[in-house]
Amino acid sequence: MDKKNPEGQTGLVEHVFKKGLCVTCGACVDLCPYMHYHDGRVTVMDKCQAEDGRCFKWCPRAVPPGMNTADAEQMAAKGIGPFRKIVAARACDEKKRESSQNGGMATALLTLAMETGMIQGAILTDRGDDDAPSGKMVLSKEMISAFSGSRYSASGALSALNRAVGKGVEKIGVVGLPCQMEALERRHQYYIKKQMTDQVTLKIGLFCTWALDYRKLAAYLEQEGLTGTVIKCDIPPPPAEIFRVYTTGGTFDFPLPDIRQMIQKGCSVCTDMTSLYADISLGAYEGREGWNTLIIRTETGEKLVDLAVSKGRIEIEAFPEKNMSDLDHAAQNKKNRGADASLKMTEGEVGS
Amino acid sequence: MKKIFQKNGNINLLLQGNEAIARGALEGDVSFCSGYPGNPSSEIIETLADAASHLPIYTEWSINEKVAVEAAAAASFAGLRSIVCMKQCGLNVASDFLVNLTLSGTKGGMVLVTCDDPSGISSTNEEDARVFADLADTPLLEPSTPQEALEMTKWAFDLSEKINNIVLLRSVSHLSHTRSVVRIGELPENEKKARFDTRNPFHTFPVIAKHNIRHEKLKTAETIFESSSWNPYQGPEEPELLIMACGSAWCYVLEAVEIAGLTGRIGILKLGTTWPLPKKIVRETLRKCDRILFAEEVDPFIETAIKAYAADLGEEAGGKTFMGKASGHIPSTGELNPSIFLNLFEILFGLDLINKTYREKVGEHLDGVIFPREFGFCPGCPHRGSYYAIKQALAWDNRDGFISGDIGCYTMGIWPTGFNQVKSVHAMGSGLGIASGYGKLAQFGFDQPVVTVCGDSTFYHAGLPGLINAKFNKSDILLLVLDNSATAMTGFQPHPGTGSTATGEDTEPVDLEALLRSLNIGVDVADPYETEASAQKIYALLQKKGPRVLIMKRKCALVQGKQGGFPYQMSVNHDVCLGESCGCGRYCTRIFRCPGLIWDKENMKATIDQVVCVGCGMCADICPRGAIEKTGKRN
Amino acid sequence: MQLNLIITGVGGQGNVLASQVLGHAAVHKGLFVTIGETFGLSQRGGPVLSHIRLSDTALPGPIIPPNAAHMVVGLEPLEPVRILQEFGNEDTVFIVNSRPIHPLNVIAGDAKYPDDRWLKNTLECFGKKLYWLDATELAISLGGAIMLNMIMLGALSEMDGFPISKSDIKDVIRTIFPESKLEMNHKALDLGSKLVQNA
Ligand SMILES: Cc1cc2nc3c(=O)[nH]c(=O)nc-3n(C[C@H](O)[C@H](O)[C@H](O)COP(=O)(O)OP(=O)(O)OC[C@H]3O[C@@H](n4cnc5c(N)ncnc54)[C@H](O)[C@@H]3O)c2cc1C
Ligand code: SF4
Ligand code: SF4
Ligand code: SF4
Numbered sequence A: 001m002d003k004k005n006p007e008g009q010t011g012l013v014e015h016v017f018k019k020g021l022c023v024t025c026g027a028c029v030d031l032c033p034y035m036h037y038h039d040g041r042v043t044v045m046d047k048c049q050a051e052d053g054r055c056f057k058w059c060p061r062a063v064p065p066g067m068n069t070a071d072a073e074q075m076a077a078k079g080i081g082p083f084r085k086i087v088a089a090r091a092c093d094e095k096k097r098e099s100s101q102n103g104g105m106a107t108a109l110l111t112l113a114m115e116t117g118m119i120q121g122a123i124l125t126d127r128g129d130d131d132a133p134s135g136k137m138v139l140s141k142e143m144i145s146a147f148s149g150s151r152y153s154a155s156g157a158l159s160a161l162n163r164a165v166g167k168g169v170e171k172i173g174v175v176g177l178p179c180q181m182e183a184l185e186r187r188h189q190y191y192i193k194k195q196m197t198d199q200v201t202l203k204i205g206l207f208c209t210w211a212l213d214y215r216k217l218a219a220y221l222e223q224e225g226l227t228g229t230v231i232k233c234d235i236p237p238p239p240a241e242i243f244r245v246y247t248t249g250g251t252f253d254f255p256l257p258d259i260r261q262m263i264q265k266g267c268s269v270c271t272d273m274t275s276l277y278a279d280i281s282l283g284a285y286e287g288r289e290g291w292n293t294l295i296i297r298t299e300t301g302e303k304l305v306d307l308a309v310s311k312g313r314i315e316i317e318a319f320p321e322k323n324m325s326d327l328d329h330a331a332q333n334k335k336n337r338g339a340d341a342s343l344k345m346t347e348g349e350v351g352s
Numbered sequence B: 001m002k003k004i005f006q007k008n009g010n011i012n013l014l015l016q017g018n019e020a021i022a023r024g025a026l027e028g029d030v031s032f033c034s035g036y037p038g039n040p041s042s043e044i045i046e047t048l049a050d051a052a053s054h055l056p057i058y059t060e061w062s063i064n065e066k067v068a069v070e071a072a073a074a075a076s077f078a079g080l081r082s083i084v085c086m087k088q089c090g091l092n093v094a095s096d097f098l099v100n101l102t103l104s105g106t107k108g109g110m111v112l113v114t115c116d117d118p119s120g121i122s123s124t125n126e127e128d129a130r131v132f133a134d135l136a137d138t139p140l141l142e143p144s145t146p147q148e149a150l151e152m153t154k155w156a157f158d159l160s161e162k163i164n165n166i167v168l169l170r171s172v173s174h175l176s177h178t179r180s181v182v183r184i185g186e187l188p189e190n191e192k193k194a195r196f197d198t199r200n201p202f203h204t205f206p207v208i209a210k211h212n213i214r215h216e217k218l219k220t221a222e223t224i225f226e227s228s229s230w231n232p233y234q235g236p237e238e239p240e241l242l243i244m245a246c247g248s249a250w251c252y253v254l255e256a257v258e259i260a261g262l263t264g265r266i267g268i269l270k271l272g273t274t275w276p277l278p279k280k281i282v283r284e285t286l287r288k289c290d291r292i293l294f295a296e297e298v299d300p301f302i303e304t305a306i307k308a309y310a311a312d313l314g315e316e317a318g319g320k321t322f323m324g325k326a327s328g329h330i331p332s333t334g335e336l337n338p339s340i341f342l343n344l345f346e347i348l349f350g351l352d353l354i355n356k357t358y359r360e361k362v363g364e365h366l367d368g369v370i371f372p373r374e375f376g377f378c379p380g381c382p383h384r385g386s387y388y389a390i391k392q393a394l395a396w397d398n399r400d401g402f403i404s405g406d407i408g409c410y411t412m413g414i415w416p417t418g419f420n421q422v423k424s425v426h427a428m429g430s431g432l433g434i435a436s437g438y439g440k441l442a443q444f445g446f447d448q449p450v451v452t453v454c455g456d457s458t459f460y461h462a463g464l465p466g467l468i469n470a471k472f473n474k475s476d477i478l479l480l481v482l483d484n485s486a487t488a489m490t491g492f493q494p495h496p497g498t499g500s501t502a503t504g505e506d507t508e509p510v511d512l513e514a515l516l517r518s519l520n521i522g523v524d525v526a527d528p529y530e531t532e533a534s535a536q537k538i539y540a541l542l543q544k545k546g547p548r549v550l551i552m553k554r555k556c557a558l559v560q561g562k563q564g565g566f567p568y569q570m571s572v573n574h575d576v577c578l579g580e581s582c583g584c585g586r587y588c589t590r591i592f593r594c595p596g597l598i599w600d601k602e603n604m605k606a607t608i609d610q611v612v613c614v615g616c617g618m619c620a621d622i623c624p625r626g627a628i629e630k631t632g633k634r635n
Numbered sequence C: 001m002q003l004n005l006i007i008t009g010v011g012g013q014g015n016v017l018a019s020q021v022l023g024h025a026a027v028h029k030g031l032f033v034t035i036g037e038t039f040g041l042s043q044r045g046g047p048v049l050s051h052i053r054l055s056d057t058a059l060p061g062p063i064i065p066p067n068a069a070h071m072v073v074g075l076e077p078l079e080p081v082r083i084l085q086e087f088g089n090e091d092t093v094f095i096v097n098s099r100p101i102h103p104l105n106v107i108a109g110d111a112k113y114p115d116d117r118w119l120k121n122t123l124e125c126f127g128k129k130l131y132w133l134d135a136t137e138l139a140i141s142l143g144g145a146i147m148l149n150m151i152m153l154g155a156l157s158e159m160d161g162f163p164i165s166k167s168d169i170k171d172v173i174r175t176i177f178p179e180s181k182l183e184m185n186h187k188a189l190d191l192g193s194k195l196v197q198n199a
Helices: A009-017 A054-058 A069-076 A094-099 A105-115 A141-147 A158-166 A178-193 A214-223 A256-260 A265-269 A299-310 A321-351 B017-027 B042-051 B065-077 B088-104 B131-136 B146-163 B207-227 B247-259 B279-286 B301-316 B338-349 B356-366 B382-397 B409-414 B430-438 B456-472 B512-518 B531-542 B557-562 B587-592 B618-622 C015-028 C078-082 C116-125 C135-142 C145-157 C166-176 C179-198
Strands: A035-038 A041-044 A085-091 A121-125 A135-138 A172-176 A200-206 A230-234 A242-247 A250-255 A280-284 A292-296 A314-318 B011-016 B032-035 B058-061 B082-087 B110-116 B167-172 B178-184 B241-245 B266-270 B273-275 B291-295 B321-323 B402-404 B422-424 B450-455 B478-483 B522-526 B548-553 B569-572 B597-600 B605-608 B628-631 C002-010 C032-039 C047-055 C071-074 C093-097 C129-133
Touching: A009 A041, A009 A054, A035 B382, A041 B382, A054 A178, A085 A094, A085 A105, A085 A299, A105 A121, A105 A141, A105 A172, A105 A200, A105 A280, A105 A299, A105 A314, A121 A141, A121 A158, A135 A141, A135 A158, A158 A172, A158 A178, A172 A178, A178 A200, A200 A299, A214 A250, A214 A256, A242 A256, A250 A256, A265 A321, A280 A299, A292 A299, A299 A314, B011 B017, B011 B146, B011 C015, B017 B042, B017 B110, B017 B146, B017 B167, B017 B178, B032 B042, B032 B065, B042 B058, B042 B082, B058 B065, B065 B082, B065 B088, B065 B110, B082 B088, B088 B110, B088 B131, B088 B207, B110 B146, B131 B273, B131 B301, B146 B167, B146 B178, B146 B207, B167 B247, B178 C015, B207 B279, B241 B247, B241 B279, B247 B266, B247 B291, B247 B338, B266 B279, B273 B301, B279 B301, B291 B301, B301 B321, B356 C116, B382 B402, B382 B409, B382 B450, B382 B478, B382 B531, B382 B548, B382 B618, B402 B430, B409 B422, B409 B450, B430 B450, B430 B456, B430 B478, B450 B456, B456 B478, B456 B512, B478 B531, B512 B522, B512 B548, B522 B531, B531 B548, B531 B618, B569 B605, B587 B597, B587 B618, B618 B628, C002 C015, C002 C078, C015 C032, C015 C047, C015 C145, C015 C166, C047 C078, C071 C078, C071 C145, C078 C116, C093 C116, C093 C145, C116 C129, C129 C145, C129 C179, C135 C145, C135 C179, C145 C166, C145 C179, C166 C179
Parallel strands: A121 A172, A172 A200, A200 A280, B032 B058, B032 B082, B082 B110, B110 B167, B241 B266, B241 B291, B291 B321, B402 B422, B402 B450, B450 B478, B478 B548, B522 B548, C002 C071, C071 C093, C093 C129
Antiparallel strands: A035 A041, A085 A292, A085 A314, A121 A135, A230 A242, A242 A250, A280 A292, B011 B178, B178 C032, B569 B628, B597 B605, C002 C047, C032 C047
């Protein structure tokens, strides 16, 4: 790469920020003083001169898809990609399920992983209460359930991973969106190249169609008269076309088309719906409230799920063929859309 | 007592131009002295403030230049002699009163000193304040040396009383800040009583009549000028070139003519009284030569006037060749120096005066090696913390926000020392006025947040009206008062917030917070040293509307240093310091840029320069690694 | 006699005081003296430049004519180089303190401060004589960097043709410093003059 586009912050600014592609994963934040996450947004604080920086190397948006190992694999994978097993699952603990988004799997699996010493700490996304959600490191299993439920805006949670590593924490489990799983994969490749041991030992990826820009969402909700502190958000199955927000003040519905206006621009080029790079991928079980779709992708993931079943922490059922093909279809659709959008963007650049 | 205040005259002292002006005022029996600080003028009032503890005079730092002239005018109206001092920009502020004052006239001798700053070495502009002499029909004196500065100042009071109007005296940096041997005169000892004669009011009505009287006064001044000794001619009766010079430029001309060996061929008319033109003298001198060169600093002031006068003379003046700023013979901007004239004489007289080979050789050798020294805030300066916090808040905010700046040390926010955050700087208090305008642009789609910064001294000078304008017009303005309790830029003159006057007397300080609260504007206070907490506050304020004020309160580092110093002994732990690697990239020395932090090239780590670091501890908080350590009290 | 001296350094090095001391000494001796000072943002790391002009015939102007400096005192080694082209000449004598003061742009890595050898060579090559003195170390050993200006004045007083002697300078500082500081300043002057005698 020439000097004008070094693989450092300059490149990040050039290829990600200037194009508005940042998806607020947080992989570049808190590695150094130059990149910050504040109030729901990742921003460039000062200019870094490094021509070879982790921010650029780890960013899931820093190079057009298809340009490094992770991308090549991702482009090759069809639909939901390679996996070992796919099942329907839910946590056995009813209480945990209640506060959870779907089947409470993320919470249940992490709790177990920490109990067994598979992980020392977990990187989770907090509720933010009246502020933006953000990444936190959790060191005690009792605390994990306090983070259940989905925030539909991106949260820069990987910044908490960077802070944890800075403090010397080893064996870390991360729950995150597909872009965050991709960042972890790039990070992993970097560690291999530098012959260092990756601290991340468990990756639980969520399904994701898109995430919202926090500041836009917050301004919208305020303007539309939302009261109370947000507990969780949900998108009830079609044809509802609504975005539902549960707060301490009640339940509020907003038209989904309004909400879609606030999708992060960077999500439009995303080609991964089911967290290809996770050990375990989790999503809703369409049409069955209180259950998760669970994809086991790695040996690590398989071991953890087996243990959870044997210990009676979770229950699993077979995943119906029909759901499987719908999911695969949906995942392929997102991939096609993302690839198209990204192609258009590159063409636009070449054209201009 | 300092020698400059002694009663007896007839001794030689080394005096700075500004001190000479002060001594001239004392010899001229001044009673009332006022001014507003600003380089290169400040030392005049400083000297007179010092004098006030030995001699029966009154000296004050006024709130701004306009009030300074007004206060001094009161003394004049009551029959006392007064002097008022400022820099060129200050006269702009004072000018509204000045143009009215010259209609009403004065009684006790009154002198206004403006110290212009050619090249704008310590100013935001390069300006020729002499235009106000023309604008306000005021006699104007231009000394060239400290000795002359003393004598002219003294003389100016007499002139003022003869015509009952204020007299302007113009200095420039290279007179105000030049020291030379000066022979002082005796100080008068007159009993004085201030009294306003209610039978003779001072106002501008009827305007036309007063305007006519003003013109008459100017005519009288012209006559006096013509018979004065301030405009000597020196040189042959029929010179090949006639130079009309004033102020410091005269010194450069004189020397250049001598160096060039042209004393027998060039005539020099030194003009000491430049407005109104001493026409008789100019007319006689013009007869000597058809080639005329003007030497003066900043604008072609006498050049334009003399050319116009020559046009009036018509036939008599004949075909003259005028050279100066208009013709391009003299640069139209920047300070003058002897070199400019030597270069010109080389061309005009076909001489070889400048060592060109040496200059070329040196030039080649130095090419690309020499760079300007970057200015920066002092070690421990609270402004560094304030700008760091603003930078952080604006970056978080992410709407391409910026700072509307103002005049003071913190003007340096336009440079890396203030993280280049300041995007506009003009006149005293303008940052607020401009910000009040930005705050009304939302209806035209303006969505960038603007922070305006203003020092405490500047805020009192001219900032308050801008803020009240914002309040009145419901403008979205966020003001950060950088309250460092000092007029640090110009040398720590007291101001209304400091609790003491120019002469060191105690006075109740103005309570800035209470003042702002009385406007019912939300006020909060933050500590610039607590950069993270300050940034959070600023960020939160940026999200709000209407007028908002945050006072960034922390004493100027130089004041803190004098008052017992700073708390910490600093060091950098080289085992922890990341240096240039990813994760830091020399953040402290490259971005934070406190001169107390230096780069250890051998170890490729940051280090504290123990001589320069004052131990404020700010940098410990900005290091991403916690490598900068602060421990207890400094030894 | 006409002598043009430049004292150059950066804010805080005691340039203005040093020139004032020389000025007072000159007045005592009945010389004509003019000192032109240029200091913009001197307190904030900027250069400070004094033109000290002595004459026994007439009052000189505040700015030295082009390439007419007889002597240049550099309180810092880069500053004399900066004025070389405008005021230096083949006969200029340079008395320079070797210890650099790095400006912020150098510390930050945006500009490169020339190395010792280059600075020395430059001044040697473009003047008559260079006295390259490790005066800061000496000053610190005396009690603080603040003594630098007196050491340099001591050195200056030893120059051929310089009309102000060390004892002239001592007479002046007796009138401006408190008793308690006199000894240290006298010592600084003496050490300064020794420094050039040995050089
Ligand atoms: C932005 C977003 C979009 C999603 N889109 C879909 C979708 O289109 N289809 C689908 O089937 N599922 C989607 N999901 C996943 C789904 O909402 C549930 O998170 C998932 O089924 C796991 O449920 P659970 O009950 O096991 O989680 P819980 O046990 O409730 O745990 C939730 C976990 O998610 C983490 N988390 C919460 N918010 C975020 C966030 N903003 N970023 C990263 N991590 C977060 C928390 O740290 C917590 O560990 C989305 C999730 C998010 C955050
Ligand atoms: S996508 Fe992630 S790594 Fe890339 S710039 Fe945004 S926050 Fe940083
Ligand atoms: S001291 Fe801190 S900020 Fe400075 S270079 Fe070292 S790690 Fe970076
Ligand atoms: S403590 Fe740090 S910021 Fe403060 S003066 Fe010393 S080096 Fe500068």
